[in-house]
Amino acid sequence: MSGEEDKLFGTLPDGRKVFSHSIRNGNGMELIAIDFGAVITSLKIPTAGDFTDVVLGFDTLEKYLASQKLPAPPHFGAAIGRYAGRISNSKFTLDGVEYKLSTNNNANTLHGGKNGFDRVLWTLERKTAESLTFTYRSADGEEGFPGALQVWVTYTLTENNSVDIHYRAITDKDTVINLTQHSYFNLEGHQADLRNQELLINSNLLLEIDRENIPTGKVMPAIKKGMDFSAGGTPFFGIDDSFIIEDNGTAAATLTCRKNGLRMTVFSDQPSLHIYVGGKCFGELQGKQGAEYHELSGICFESQNYPDAPNQPGFPSAVLRKGEEYTQHTLWTFEQT
Template structure:
């Protein structure tokens, strides 16, 4: 029997719309906080090996602070997560120009992506929260009226389950992700976390972080986490790709058939004994090590430091609309985009 409980509190207003903070607590004593502003995971606290409950995601203190969120802390990124080259793509012979907001490229849906929206509350369950966003045709210059529904569930097995669905009335492109920053120690750098990833390949990119189209084997590169390895072991290597990314900020290809649910990998932090497994139906993850976090505001008025959190952003590959060789991100009327991603926490 599930024993997760949900509490709701008023958290403020944005653009005249009420924003709430939801707190879900499970039988293990873990606590997940979510707001309908940007679908943000505000906090997740879970036990260490000694039973002490502590924070494992980065965050801010107030709704107002989340309205200045250059690092996209723990948001739902969309309509298209990650980068699109020069903000340009073509669908059925029609050219689209998106906002350019990351060097020469478009990132995470443009100037005002899904992370800046107040999502509608659909359902408040005992162990879950369902939110919805209607993105009108032409919002951020994307085609089609798109309706997105996301459900967060906190299980008694210490899983954060995120399920997405989206439908459109006109052909469009969709790529959604949860941009959570994890730190299983709760503070300091994440370079001592040990990872093992179920990824034999990655998509190298150019100096502007746009994939070249190559699918490259991780063997012999700093991206080989097929055996357990510290994040910091090769993060500052002279390898061209880690130089381009100032560390890891790359799409890795998950070893599983397209569309099937499977393991992304595991992270482990020895001093707390906390570990986390991640699973998804998506073909890739953007593995990002918080290389640009420095100076962004965190909790208690403290500035974040470089590499204070890492992200497993389950998603389709960057710039897919311009790379026909990549798995398609196109969505047609009558079809439903679906995605399921799970982060499971335990100690060892």
């Protein structure tokens, strides 16, 4: 590791050091990520002669660690795995073998368990002027999942002001996998709220869920839940739903800020886009630059497979076989309207 853009961000309780890494494109767009959780801590977009940091986050490693102890950890900017979303009753069966997972959300497993990929130290494997590649090896049995899994995530800035996110993974034993990225966006700036922003989702269907946010196995019209954004609408607190993306060749969603004209478009090769509005830190932690995050601070676009797919035979398969390679591709584009 070298260069002035690689800086010490903090030290974990066990003494391991965490570094931050900065990349820029030719337009000055800048992304900063840290080794811990492969977290994107800052994303500055050119806006009308200035730069706007459009993602929520913290200034220190200590606050990222403290946020994991909040009643509802926000997972700001993190790589999520081994399995994004919930797995019901913290177990699944694969090839006749039942695997019991760590429990961290009522009786269920959320975002990989008590020590998911957002809570581990990744290794910066490769850095260029416009890209960062982090890797992590998850041991066989970690959080209860079978197989030693090697996973990579690459963040790339393009010259048209996009962030290209590419995951890949291989395993030495058949397993299940579902990776995503958990950045919270606010196009007016991370200290603002979402009231001046317009959300459009290229879907009018979502997964029906029970009281614990576990899919029932059924699909329902988004309008029945007051979540139809197919013609646009203002994001509101309470959105925590998986929208079915049937056409991966078109934009899954767009977010437009009416105040500064910045627009974000989300493309993905995944079958669902889980959208979550929030950012609340329960008055216990301040965000970057002393920001007080709340229930309308940011919106997540979690491109992924369906939650609980390992327990739902009608859902797209989440199985990764030995000898195969898992890939996942998401693109965030930013433009001035």
